[in-house]
Amino acid sequence: MTKMGTNQTYSFDEAFQTALAYFGGDELAARVWVNKYAVKDSHGNIYEKSPEQMHWRIANEIARIERKYKNPLTAQEVFDLLDHFRYVIPAGSPMTGIGNNHQVASLSNCFVIGLDGDADSYGAILHIDEEQVQLMKRRGGVGHDMSQIRPKGSPVNNSALTSTGLVPFMERYSNSTREVAQDGRRGALMLSVSIKHPDSEAFIDAKMEEGKVTGANVSVKLTDEFMQAAIDDRPFVQQFPIDSREPMSAKTVSARALWEKIVHNAWKSAEPGVLFWDTILRESIPDCYADLGFQTVSTNPCGEIPLCPYDSCRLLSLNLYSYVIDPFTDHARFDFDLFSRHVQLAQRIMDDIVDLELEKIELIMEKIRRDPQSDEVKQTEYHLWEKIKEKSGKGRRTGVGITAEGDMIAAMGLRYGTQEATDFAVSVHRTLALNAYRSSVTMAKERGAFAIYDADREAHNPFINRLREADPQLYEDMRRCGRRNIACLTIAPTGTTSLMTQTTSGIEPVFMPVYKRRRKVNPNDTDVHVDFVDEVGDSFEEYIVYHRKFLTWMEANGIDTRKRYTQEEIDGLVKRSPYYKATANDVDWLMKVRMQGAIQKWVDHSISVTVNLPNQVDEALVNKLYVEAWRSGCKGCTIYRDGSRSGVMISVSKKDKKKEKTADEDKRKDLYSSEEHHTHILERPQVTEIRPKELDCDVVRFQNNKEKWVAFVGLLDGYPYEIFTGLQDDEEGIALPKSVTKGKIIKQTAEDGSHRYDFQFENKRGYKTTVEGLSEKFNPEYWNYAKLISGVLRYRMPIDHVIKLVGSLQLKSESINTWKNGVERALKKYVTDGTKASGQKCPVCGQETLVYQEGCLICTNCGASRCG
Template sequence: MTEKAIPEKNLTFVEKELEVKSQGKAKETQKQRHTYSFDEAFKASLEYFQGDELAARVWVSKYALKDSHGKIYERTPDDMHRRLASEIWRIEKKYPGPISYDELFELMRNFRYIVPQGSPMTGIGNNFQIASLSNCFVIGHEGPADSYGGIMKVDQEQVQLMKRRGGVGHDLSHIRPTGSPVLNSALSSTGVVPFMERYSNSTREVAQDGRRGALMLSISIKHPDAERFIDAKLETGKITGANVSVRISDEFMQAVVDGTPFIQQYPIHSDSPTFTREIDARTLWQKIVHNAWKSAEPGVLFWDTVTGESVADSYSDLGFRTVSTNPCGEIPLCPYDSCRLLAINLYSYVDEPFTRQARFNWEKFRKHVGLAQRMMDDIIDLELEKVEAILDKIYADPEDEELKRVEINLWKNIKKKALEGRRTGVGITAEGDMLAALGLRYGSENAIDFSVEVHKTIALEAYRSSVKMARERGPFQIFDFNREKDNPFINRLAREDPGLIEEMKQHGRRNISLLTIAPTGTTSLMTQTTSG
């Protein structure tokens, strides 16, 4: 395809030109782009979505480019996809064999194949907001952080990320349990629950373009306040600004199965804990199940499985030890790591859907998974530019340096982790639609077997693309195959495709972790499919 002549740098909302006058001075002029009222954009988008009012309204409200005065600069999603294609192509041109602008646009057009989710869709090429392209972050501290200083630092970091549009997760297992002696005027610790309320309230206070922030709070089942944490949301109106999940260990589940006692302790990883408590594991498990039935929380994170399967945890001693998850629980992260999300629309790979001739286009699918991974890596470069812009904004703010210190260090840490690991979040949407279009009943053995092949193909082709990019662009900074060689996920890839692993040993991999299955609520509205 021929590449369209578009600007080298994104000038989506204002074109800036330098006109050289005869006396040799440069004058900056601005050409304002056309703007649309909400009704104009809604009417055009309604036609785009073929009469789907909800899809049109959600797109105009959440994703159309707009400034702080409410002026809308995009009439339909075609305009948005041109904005995204323009910026991703700008990054592509830095590397060998770039994907063309036209191909990028066609991959995203009509939300048919590849759909950047949430923050990337809103933020790429958007110079009206100084915001991150990352959908989710985890924060925390590597060493002991159970002082008020440590607790308040996390609170400020949480708010600073949410105001830049990020969802945030952090773990509370570092906080001393209720009744622990302290050397301040209180004499004993209040435990985790009051701080759950603090973090929840902070979330509710932060606005994100008409929505509030999103927060995940987690705790280890080994923490003596785990039961109080589990009960905390049963009281109506309490902790309404956070999702809560419990990190369950294999040791605890074995105690549940065996009907044996379980020892909780603080600190949870200490060989010489200052506080221990013996509990009935089965009773606490029944409480978790009951509360989840009654209030849909707490969530359950089988933590030994999570960390055992995590490729990034092969680098835990280099700062990549997983400590919590993002607000919806699909991406476990180490402190200051972040992730951007992208969904592949599975329904679009069914040729002649809902007919006897329906078939899955495996060739196109494999190619597009590789391109999706490449686009995700480009978006990391775009995110690093956004982080620099955020830091520039903070440095330029007139406040005293002392007031800005936590925020500056926060974004420096996020930049460091993004450079070291280059994590991506390639996922899917419309799996149910795909199965139905192929005549496969959801949940049947045939449907499950087919879905397994789809997800196996995603893993193999995404990792193949990341290895190819390592050859062309360089591996992530701390790549070391010897660290990963015993990882169960890497070993499953090796069994399916030994040649891929040999290439990985030779060239490395561009991204530390690649895949996820994220919620696709508004994404599915855009693709006009069911969310799954």
């Protein structure tokens, strides 16, 4: 294998087959690597066919930077750390971008932007909008804070007279994010606001309306004062500006009521996330330099990096599982010596990546200079990168983290979520922190400290004093020599990279150690085993998929990994393993939060972690977990209750034994699975021939040529049951306020047996308004097609097949065809994520590998995406 890259290109199949062998037959890992991380040019030509080539590409570039400094690492030494994703794993942007001369992209995963002073003028708001888009097109996830935008109703010096508040601008930023795609990757955005802002309640509620702010994660910044007021049920003062001694507006609210709204919304929709802002600022080392431009204002989209405006961070993880000697045995032990050495090397590599990023920024700026647009058009983008370069060079911030925490704990014979496991994990993260900072001090001696280092500024920082107590010599050396990096550590989600390490992700426990998949089979083939036949007659075989490290546990304990086990036998195996009661959905949730808080004390940035809860938990538990997270010292917390987000399928759970042989056996189940989501289930309602008098209804608006139309989608148990469409705001159509998105369709039966369908909704004052006779509002031709579609919906034709049916209608009228496209779009939002678009080929790679994802078609082969 050559150690240097070449200009030879490979087909997708060549790269996939080589990667498949590299990953030991793991198809998903191979496909993800080829699609996301193998070097490609803008035409899609693939220049690497193996992760080994990728690792040499990275190692050679790191070694080139190392040669600028004393005691350089060789390319071979770096490669040995990277090889087979065993020890050190750069995050996606560095892995893709280092040494990639075919695309001009940043190596940073995370950015935060923001303006000082008057940041709520239209000019400032549009400026931020442009900056976030310019960063997203270079692969960056972006966060920014909205606390500086004046609240709704505030006076403004323009023709509007008063401000519209936060929510319209949340929509603007969200929509901009959805417009940006880079190599099949959507933009990622975090919007935050202080709980002290008078519009924070509107911010908290913004995503509760379906279809709103779909391109952003949202988090609310909670102060200690607010948290204590909520617990004590005391009033809380909101004001604007939020930190002004002489605010232009202020109001007093019930902290308890606002807190309960946060809890309710998180329980219902998994958002907003919460950021414990005083903890973040109190613990932040960069905020010791706040007056020099390092004041933290928001976080990246996953929340693991709180940042100041125009700073960025590159990420890297260590694979904790690889440091367990004799895993899953009674004499398993953690190699702290090897881990300590590798942490110091990883921090060194991270600092090299800062240099590589500064080179990339120069290339980006040079490209902007060469672009044919006028200087007036280019100046915002160019100045943006000037600010990022200055901040990155001044602080040299890094993000060394971990992955495989869940597998490490299991391999040590411990159970995730116990005190023993937490204590061990804390000892590992303490070792990580001390050695990363030791490495940064050593580099300060060899390469120089970051430009604004000042030991006195950091003297009272809680994190620095923790290091001082644990290692007094390290602290003295740091005061004397400085430190190379303003902050060093984080714990990111590591979603797709953990597929290639074939381990659990980040700090999380295993999602499921064993799960089922289905593959289509020909029932006429010999020796075929048919487990399931779907609605259209296709036959499927079910097969068991094991988490890779669960297989290692089986092998270590002499259990046959080739045998076909019954479900009862699988349950028994899981119960014997260290993964029992330690999965995402059944871990001790309070202990998980406490573990996060304990580890947070040794992470200078933050931790991205999600507390997964079963669907049936109540809001009181969410409340308890959030309060515990605050008290435990977490910097943020995200709760996800199973099934709480529209379009997200419900995870398979073990049914009550009594129910398994009754109703559950009568229901048809569709299983869809991936390494990221594991086994999921959609239980469709029984075919219902008697229509209930009332149905819940979603309102979906669309364009029919230049006319505005509206679709009423009647839902039975959340599944589309019927559809009505009609003109909006027409004398013969339907006059409906734009704010209406939900209601009920009520079937009225006259004495002569005829039926009428009415739509009923609540107005802003809580009064019910009825639109009578939906069928009478339509052109007869549209009405007949709507009856046809409703008919197949009522007999439970799968939604993707209904969409295919609608698309196949041969209609002569151009306006009818436009209407047909609108109906397709209205129905697509109800297709379960992961459903294959049968018979449709990807327009990019030509493969029949399209699946529905959030109403869009995503190609699982090449990553292409299209909506509409």
